Amino acid sequence: MTTTVTSHRTRPPAQPDSLRAKRLPWYAAPAIAVAALALSAVIVYGTGVGGLVLVVVLGAILYLVGLFAAANAVEGRRSARNRTWSALIHSAFVLAVLPLVSVVWTLVSKGAERFDANFFQTSMNNIGARDANGGAYHAIVGTLEQVGIATVITVPLGVLCAIYIVEYGRGKFAFAIRFFVDVMTGIPSIVSGLFVLAFWVLVVSPWFNDGRPSFSGFAAALALSVLMLPTIVRSTEEMLRLVPAPLREGAYALGVPKWKTILRVVVPTALPGIVTGVMLAIARAAGETAPVLLVAGGGAAINTNPFENNQSSLSLFVYQQAGDASKYAPARAWTAALTLVALVLILTIAAKLLARRNRLSR
């Protein structure tokens, strides 16, 4: 007994006497930030080695050091570490968001100039280098048709493929499919464009076109499908795997056949996730330039028929206008880029709203 008592006495108390601790006042952190920035400005402009960016970077470092020192002095070591790490995590977030904000700002500020009715009503047909008009109507039509067709092809195929892998696939065959889907994920877009060029444009399309190979928006849609399919399969697969097994068993126990369980219980439960995956695939496809250039050929005129003749797309339009010698071309490129981002954004929001409508309101 005595030994235990002495060992208790020699050990420091496990609990602090009081639950209260000293805290820095609320204005401490902003005050340190201002002081750090001021100090850094004095150093940077005093020595004349840098500009505003250096002031902010140096200021951030000084802020971290100052915050740690102040918190260490008043609140103790644990609290100082906590504050410093919080500040680091917040700055990491700001760093990550900065490029995004910068991209959106650049697009909006530079794209606003030609964001007018003319841009959305005209094509580039008969627009000379000195003509300030001209628009992307033909490119918008091309993007919508190509991505639309690609979506119609890949969504049923991809979702069914994922259902096979998750619900039915057993053994080597399912494993092989998963493996090849993984391999497909890594295919560069130019390779998928070349594949469609060699297979569809050069071999198949002459059958429909009096023996001559023909570019078409449909060929571009095929190339985009090759890119979209693995994204949709993988994301749908992950989402279906997240559906808890007891839900499936619950449906089986009611005497519901397996296919109906999948159709009416499993897929609806995973739907919001599946929609997100599909939208990611669509966004990726809408931004692809190389395959469209290879198999649809681009073009200045409006062509609403995706099965015949050249078609353009927004991303291809951006590429062509950005490389054009006309002084009016860059403004068109920026506006087209803005249009593309806005289009994807609108589609994503619409799809999310649709998927949510399916869920019940609480």
Added chain:
Amino acid sequence: MAKRVSASNVTAYYGGFKAIENINLTVEPKTVTALIGPSGCGKSTFLRSINRMHEVLPGARVEGSLTIDDQDIYDRDVDVTAVRRTIGMVFQRPNPFPTMSIFENVVAGLKLNGVRKKSILEDAAEKALRSANLWDEVKDRLGKPGAGLSGGQQQRLCIARTIAVEPQVVLMDEPCSALDPISTLAIEDLMFQLKDKFTIIIVTHNMQQAARVSDRTAFFSIEKTGDPGRLIEYDNTQKIFSNPSMKKTEDYITGRFG
């Protein structure tokens, strides 16, 4: 409505692992039968083999014969979905379908099996919810999601869902183990009412519960881990809990083992 369930020489495997061996037991119609025993003794496996849910798992299979009123449910020409419509099941954790409302959950079994007429569905929903003692609590919010109910209500919703398809046997796999005592009491009361219409087989770890709700009790056990589970004793609940004929049963119910 209620039917007799009898098992003869039922042996079930998970791949190469034999989970239960040579179970022989007959459950009379309109009774509550409790399956008790230590964890891993195969009570749930046996229960799941009664409505062919065991074979849902990859590599799982059942040997022997299981009959519902003299019809072997493991015959080659038996339709699995028909078996499961005749023998409903309530699971350990409430599992309402998250995308469906309370109403849709209750009629899910009917709707997914092709019943379309709204009046039939509404009648069936009300009847099932009333039988599950849930109607008064949810009648004003049938369109709300089933996942928004409390755990006990969700479990009663799952029971309503099960009895809405009018099965003849209802299997319950530890239906109260995730519930508080008040919800448990509600479900035990419910079992008393349901046995007028259905044959009920319940797996439970709670021996007081087995003693309270069941007419007959089957005690399962294993020799040691890795051995298949066996039926040790099957008798009237009164007899099992007051004067069991096997030493092992007595040890288990008095808490000396398991």
